[in-house]
Amino acid sequence: MSPILEVKNLVKNYGAVEILKNINVSIESGDFLVLVGPSGCGKSTLLNCIAGLEPITGGEIHIGGRNMTDVSPKDRDIAMVFQSYALYPTMTVAKNITFGMKVRGVDKMTQAAKLAEVAKQLQIEPLLNRRPGQLSGGQRQRVAMGRALVRDPKLFLFDEPLSNIDAKLRVEMRTEIKRLHHDLGASMVYVTHDQIEAMTLATKIVVLKGGVIQQIGTPAEIYNRPENLFVADFMGSPAMNLIPAKARKNGAGTKLEIARENEVPLIFTDTAGPDLPDDVILGLRPEDIAEAGFRAGQHVQTAECLVDIVEPAGADTFVVVRLGGKEVTARLHAETQAKPGKPLQFAFDLGKVSYFAPETGQRLN
Amino acid sequence: MSEWLERHVPKMVLAPSFIAILLFVYGFIVWTGWVSLTRSRLLPKYDIVGFIQYDRLFDSPRWDTAMNNLFIFGALFIVISMALGLLLAILLDQKVRTEGVLRTIYLYPMALSLIVTGTAWKWILNPGLGIESVIRGWGFESFRFDWLVNPDFAIYTVVIAGVWQASGFVMALFLAGLRSVDEEIIKAAQVDGIPTVRIYSAIIIPSMAPIFLSAFIVLAHLAIKSFDLVIALTGGGPGYATDLPATYMYALAFSRGDIGQAASSAMVMMMVVFAIVVPYLYSELRAKNV
């Protein structure tokens, strides 16, 4: 079974500026691919290239096994939901949804049938005679999805559809999109700058920065084994702690020395004994730093640190300490007795650690 | 094939208009400029002989009068229209109840042809039967208001009629500008206890600088194009007293059959407009691209 979408060596230049550099990604039918990255990383451009709304400078795009590189958007068997929904303002909801069919010359009976089907599925039947201006944000999004659904495409493309909604509604709509994906088994490509959206919706994530792919992987892979410092920092909230350390081989293991202000350096020993350069960056997620006694494991090591800030957050309490000149966040249980300025015993799970080279930012383990 | 077509349709749609503008605006300007350098009389000749037409032009006393009139009329017309327009706008801005009606009244002259305006004011300023006779009828026996037929004062009648026509438009511009000033800044100033007049002079009017500029450009443009008004009001007279470059050009082109002169006078008009409008357009477009 060929992949539903294949992007091969895609290059996109705008004049002399390279916007997308050698992009390679493919997904299978039923995948939910999320393109995520900071503003200006090229994710929207990539989506527009897949849609055929932007011409590409080099490379190929295959959809459903066919080379669509020079094919116009309407023939690519895709549907798109835009950030502002782009509903036709002077047409009713019904006309908005059937416009594409009308252009293609589909007969009126089929149009009506498909409209009814989609309206039922998205529960927008009472809205069919209203104009976009009379709808709420959530309703507009559903109409936009209806317009996409009615095309029965091989690929659904979403361009930051939740960016314009307020936070509470956003969570609801996110769940709706996920449910839609589950119910239809459709293949979706989704662009967002919100890494939480990426993590919750995706089956596969592409992290982009400056037009270059930083990492492709499942949410778990991206989360647990980030390929470089950028991905480690960008994905996951709160962000992964990135602590500068000095590494030295010590018998079978590796000694890691982390400098501390006004204190003796913190020393860990990684018994796995990885080969590390002298200067290294240690990556540990806040949930892998607990209060001593609350975390067990083969690679857990304890140490006493001076507590800097305590942030109760309901179900957890986030505690900040300073290590290696950086602020390090630990996620402790809610009833912790940590107090600012007082030392506390922490447990560091080195089994979850990621090592990065400081100059290249690349992952070492 | 249809892909190529789709991509180029926008250009093809714009092309006719663009080509028309290239030909009938820029091409014609070149033609007129060319002819202004020849000895053309009734028919155009295309051998360039240099600037003799311009020499003749600048030597002509009639042209001197016309250019003088342009500056006098232009300056007075622009200044008075702007002042009146600004005053009216400020007055109307004071939450007046009948604002809609008043605005309609101040602006309707702009909907009239300059020929109609000229005709009306020609009648009103008629020495024997117009305002002069009305004021005399009220008892001021020796009141004279024969500007219309007085070579030294006739140009000012054009100013009066022109200001009547255009000041309403300036008012509309300024009113829109006054209203676009941020309410919050004004409220802050009021809370600070700044007197009304000061609020206008120190905050509101300076922030309207771009609108002053727009109004100036439009009025200057109107002044330079003033042809209809003069023809209807004074016919360019008495004699040549109210000639403007526009009427000079027309007379030499169609009555005198001196195309070379007409062309050179048209080119001079162009260059005056150029000198005013080009810097404005340039700064506007640059500001938008930034």
Added chain:
Amino acid sequence: MSDFAASTDPTSLTKQSNFSRIALRWLLYVLLGVFALYYLMPLFVMVTTSLKSLEEIRTGSLVSLPREITFDAWATAWSGACTGIQCEGLKPFFWNSIQLAVPAVILSTLFGALNGYVIAQWQFRGANLIFSLMLFGCFIPFQVVLLPMARVLGIMGLAGTIPGLIFVHVIYGIGFTTLFFRNYYVTVPHELVKAAKVDGAGFFRTFWSIFMPLSLPIIVVTVIWQFTQIWNDFLFGVSFSQAGTQPVTVALNNIVNSTTGVKEYNVDMAAAIIAALPTLFVYVVAGKYFIRGLTAGSVKG
């Protein structure tokens, strides 16, 4: 803008400031009223003069109401006044203006709409340059194109004809109409065109189904502006028409400035009003759109 004369000081000065507030308010209304008179006076004079007999005009005062209302001047102006050799009044020329204005307005608006649509929504290299060149064309004094245009019209066989005038007005109106539509379409989100592309609509389909329906406000502004400009034009009319094809403004000028016979001021005034009626009517009915058109190009730059 709030009422500035309102005082925030609750002391005994209130009585005094109340008085000055009312006085200022009165002064404001008086001033506004005086100016209103200044603008209305010519219209008043035109109407009253047109309803007077020549006798009354000669013996009466400019500003007095007619002692005896007669519509003779109107009848003459419409069908009997002399515009040179012919003495058929304004009627045939009024019709000329209609024949000229209607097609010219429709055509220039149509071109402006399509051009504005292209420039605002279908970016291509050079589109902005083309727009600037077209815009600049609006500002030239038309004297500079009179001579060559006269020749070209002659070559095309359109000299002195109404189609020739239509041609001229359309060409020189496109700059403004394009500006209006472009400024309007620029506010329409570009994603609409993208969505239409995905739905399969091309250039013209998108224009017809999506942009046209939402263009009513700007179409009204443009039509009113163009109609006013074209109906009121004199320069092109007097340069490119001949005795039978002159528009109403040229005919009016001929009536008023004809040197033969007695000056019939009442006929002149009636004729002026007749010539002004269409644009005045449009202004009264749809004035706010007219104002929007005037300020649209200027305030927004």
